[in-house]
Amino acid sequence: MKSQFAALILAAAAVFPAIADTLTVKPDAPKRYVVKKGDTLWDISSLYLNSPWKWPELWQQNPQINNPHLIYPGDILSLGVDEHGNPVLIIDKGVRKLSPSVRIIEAKGSAIPTLPLSLLEPYLSYDQALDEGDIAVFPIILGSNKNFKMSVTGHLLYVKGDLKRGGNYGIYRQGKPYKDGLRTLAYETMLVGTARALEPGDIADGVPSTVKVETVKREIKAGDFVMPLSQGQDHKANFKMSKPSQGVEGEIIASSNQHREFGPMSVVVLNVGSKQQLVEGNVLDIFRQSPTVVERDGTPKYIEDSSSLDKLIGDVGSWFGEGNSENSTVWHMPSEKVGELMLFKVYDNISYAMVMKTSQPIQVGDSVTN
Incomplete structure (x- = not known):
């Protein structure tokens, strides 16, 4: 009898293989939505789906639009069904007849980002996570043209390195370590200012490079190091949301606000990265161990x-x-799910992620998985 029942289950699975993965739209999802400035792709996805990372399954790319994966303020999204009866979301724009074809008039302006760009910009543009070996190769600041402990805008700095005349450089400071237990994965690397190289120097002859401080975010001190501003920067604001296909087991090891607990829109650091085949846009669940x-x-x-x-x-x-x-x-x-997050900057051993949804405050030490 058991074998007959098992055979019945297998037969049903063969006939209906996609039932478990059927895309379900929220009952209260809008039939028509006008994209507004300030929207994010996650926000719009959450209007239609309980699992926003399934957005690519719902969003139908329109080949008549340049950059069909992007959505702009003013775009009109319409919810319908495809020829197979599956829910789809298409862009419904004004059209202009151009015989023998029809061309979509594309909205102007910047595409909406996947996540709130104002919160991500410091991490995407400047602050980084580098290991000790990476930091050691960058030239350090030896001192200033004035005998000050801290330098400000307009000061000249002398750098132990052969810099390129006219080059733009970021001035960085090694911050706190990101640890996984006793193991240091990387160091927080904070931008403290920017400078332009005036003289290239020649370290072999004992001549340092000269740079002029142009902006200051924090006090600049001897021992801070310089790095070309273009190096390590990533202004990417649009990510392809997805769940990792491989198993992932990690942990939140730090938060940007240094608080004990934090909620949605908080930036956190994970102890997993590209070595676990993670990429920007991956969405992970946050779990917490229930008390013993x-x-x-x-x-x-x-x-x-x-x-x-x-x-x-x-x-x-x-x-x-x-x-x-x-x-x-x-x-x-057992552990219970307490939230979701999305990765937006991935290194070898760590990742920066934004907490997107919570059922209770998130804490350092909570686990992440797919």
Whole structure:
């Protein structure tokens, strides 16, 4: 009987292979939506889908429009169905007859970004995450033309490196380490100012390069290092939203606001990156481990409220995957989903991500997975 039932399940799966992946539009999704300045692709996706990363399945690229993957303020989106009855969203613009074809009149202005650009710009344009080896190769500031501890706009700085005359440089400072346990994955790298090279210098002959400070974000000090402004910058604002196809297990190891808890639109740092085949635009779920319970003589208590002995049993049990004694049982509760985030800048071992949705405040230490 069991084998017959199993065969029936397999037959049903063969006949309806795509049922589990059917794209479902929200019941209250608008039939028509006019894109506004300030919208993001995530916002619009969330109007139509419970899973915004499935947007490419809903959005139908129109080959009559230049850059069909982009959406502009003023565009009119219309919800309909395709020839197979699947929900689709198409762009509904004014058309102008040009015999023998029809050309769409494209909206002017900047395409809407996938995520709020104003919040991402410092990370996309300037601040970075570099490992110690990368930082060590960049020339450092030796001092200034004035005996000041800190330099300001207009000061001349002397740099231990052969810079290109007229080149634009960012002045950076190594910040806090991003750690995964005891292992340092990278260092926060903060832009403190910008400068233009006046004299190239010749380090082999003991002559430093000379740069003039043009902007200051933070105080500039001897020991800060310089890097060409074009290096490491990425002004990309549009990402292809997707779930990673491979398994991912990571953790939030830092946040931009340094707070204990944070919510939507917060920038966080993960301990996974391109080595785990992650790319910009990947969407991951955020999970939190539910608190452990110790049941002693039939009475359950959270482990922090238990006796020292039960806490020890719980700790030892977590090491060995057990945690039970004659009178105590340790219950390791499951993890529960508490939010979603999207990666917008990916390095080898770490990634910057924006928290998009939460059911409760997110914390450093929460896990991420697909």
